[in-house]
Amino acid sequence: MILKKTIAEQKKERNLLIILFFIALFLSNLGVPVIADSAIMPNYFIALIITFILQKLGNLNLYKLVIIGLLVDILVGQLLGQYAFIFIGIYLANHIIKKVLSIKSEKQVFTLSFFLTLISFFILWVSSLSHSIFISPKIILFQIILTFITTLIFSIIIKRFILR
Numbered sequence: 686m687i688l689k690k691t692i693a694e695q696k697k698e699r700n701l702l703i704i705l706f707f708i709a710l711f712l713s714n715l716g717v718p719v720i721a722d723s724a725i726m727p728n729y730f731i732a733l734i735i736t737f738i739l740q741k742l743g744n745l746n747l748y749k750l751v752i753i754g755l756l757v758d759i760l761v762g763q764l765l766g767q768y769a770f771i772f773i774g775i776y777l778a779n780h781i782i783k784k785v786l787s788i789k790s791e792k793q794v795f796t797l798s799f800f801l802t803l804i805s806f807f808i809l810w811v812s813s814l815s816h817s818i819f820i821s822p823k824i825i826l827f828q829i830i831l832t833f834i835t836t837l838i839f840s841i842i843i844k845r846f847i848l849r
Contacts, residue, residue: 695744701846702733702743705839706753709733710760724824727831730757731805734772735798736839738779742847750776767812774808775801798840802833 690698709729734750737743754769761768778801782788788797806829813820 697847698742698744701843702737705733705842706730713761725827725831727835728805728809728828729832729835730761730768731771731775731802732832732835732839735775735801735805735836736843738776739794739798739801740840740843742843745776747773747776764812764816767809770812771805771808775805778804795837798836799833802829802836806832 709732713726713729734745734753737745743749750772751769754772755766757763757768758765779797782797782800786793788794806825810820810825
C-alpha cells in the first residue's frame with residue numbers, strides 16, 4: 686500500500702531541500718579548517734542528493750535532478766552537465782538496485798549509500814578524464830570518505846527535521 690504525502694509534507698520536504706541546497710552551496714565555497722588542502726573537500730551536493738533519493742524525499746525525478754545538476758554546475762563552476770549526469774546516475778543506480786534487491790534494514794541503506802557515493806565519484810572521475818582534468822586517486826579516496834560521512838550527517842539532520 687502506497688501512502689500519499691499531504692501537500693504540507695511535500696512543501697516541508699521541498700523547503701528542506703532548498704535550505705540544505707543553500708547550506709551545501711555555502712559549505713562548498715567555505716574551507717574546512719582541519720583540512721589543509723582545499724581539493725580534499727566533501728562533495729556536499731552529491732551527499733545531499735543521495736540522502737534525498739534514499740529517503741524518498743522532495744519528490745525528485747529525472748527532470749528535477751537535471752535542473753538541480755545544471756544549477757549546481759553553474760553555481761560551482763564545474764563542467765556543464767557533469768553534476769546532472771552524476772545525479773541521474775545516482776537516481777538510476779538506486780532505482781535498479783531497489784528493483785533487484787529488497788532493501789529494508791538500516792545496514793542495507795548504509796551500504797547502499799556508500800555504493801551510490803562510489804558510483805557518483807566514478808562518474809565524476811570518468812567525466813573528468815574525458816575532459817583531460819586529472820584528479821589524483823588519493824584525493825578522490827579522501828573525497829569519497831568525507832562525502833559518505835557528510836551523507837550520514839545529512840540523513841541525521843533530515844530525520845530530525847522530518848520527525849518534528
